[in-house]
Amino acid sequence: MFATGFLVLGLCQFGEAIVGTEVWRRRAWRAYLWPSVFFLMGVLMWPVMTFFTNSTIHMLAHGTWAEVLMIAGATELALVRGKLSSPWWRLMTALAFAVSGSAFLIHEQNGWFFQRSSFLHHAMGWTLFGAAIVLLARCIRPRSVATGSAFALTFVVIAVMLYCDRDLAPVFGHLSPIAGAPHR
Amino acid sequence: MNAELVSELEAPRHRTWQARAVSTIGPVTVLAGTVWALLQPYRVTLLHPHGQGFWWLVVEPPLLVMAVGLLFHLVVLPGLLEDLEEAGSSDAATL
Numbered sequence A: 001m002f003a004t005g006f007l008v009l010g011l012c013q014f015g016e017a018i019v020g021t022e023v024w025r026r027r028a029w030r031a032y033l034w035p036s037v038f039f040l041m042g043v044l045m046w047p048v049m050t051f052f053t054n055s056t057i058h059m060l061a062h063g064t065w066a067e068v069l070m071i072a073g074a075t076e077l078a079l080v081r082g083k084l085s086s087p088w089w090r091l092m093t094a095l096a097f098a099v100s101g102s103a104f105l106i107h108e109q110n111g112w113f114f115q116r117s118s119f120l121h122h123a124m125g126w127t128l129f130g131a132a133i134v135l136l137a138r139c140i141r142p143r144s145v146a147t148g149s150a151f152a153l154t155f156v157v158i159a160v161m162l163y164c165d166r167d168l169a170p171v172f173g174h175l176s177p178i179a180g181a182p183h184r
Numbered sequence B: 001m002n003a004e005l006v007s008e009l010e011a012p013r014h015r016t017w018q019a020r021a022v023s024t025i026g027p028v029t030v031l032a033g034t035v036w037a038l039l040q041p042y043r044v045t046l047l048h049p050h051g052q053g054f055w056w057l058v059v060e061p062p063l064l065v066m067a068v069g070l071l072f073h074l075v076v077l078p079g080l081l082e083d084l085e086e087a088g089s090s091d092a093a094t095l
Helices: A002-019 A028-051 A056-081 A087-107 A116-140 A145-166 B003-039 B054-058 B061-094
Strands: none
Touching: A002 A028, A002 A145, A002 B003, A002 B061, A028 A056, A028 B061, A056 A087, A087 A116, A116 A145, A145 B061, B003 B061
């Protein structure tokens, strides 16, 4: 379900990269879609922090993640609304992606091939770091189709990772016995 | 060739390229979902529902990918093409 949400966002980002921000923002719902979802993800991260915390490092990672997502979402909302105008404010989004990547990597205590979720955390962490670099490039060239498409591709890649989260691929050949019984 | 005429032609050509590119997003996504379903039919648990749990029946990734492609094509694209056309005509008017 999360994967589907990310795929919808990815396709919309692709659309924006192709037609340009000016055309994309001609309708309010399109303009506010990504910033409001971004902000909402930050809000929803608080219940995750509260109810799915099984260690201090999880609580710190989820809490920090919630804060930066909300700050970056609010900044994007202000940019769309016109309260902020400098494209350099988009650095907040780059920061949010970098912190999100760090949160994934820091709170995953196991190696890449320990189990499916470990692999997912490592892969998504580094992908988000990559997206942060793309966002830095986007601050420098905000109208570039290439950087816009690369940003959109990040969402599609995350969607693919989440869709495959239930897989037990041959790459996990050395599964730990405490990693649980394979479903498939 | 008259430079004024060339500049009048540039904007509509650019908009046409954009319209074509954005129109392919939905169909390409549906195609990706279809290819995925054909390559890994075990992911479509509706084809063999016996013994499957709730989430394995509710979440069918290839079908969801196809649904997202259709959603983009039927809901997002029409308005986007309309706005692209309007932007194109306003560009031509200002030239």
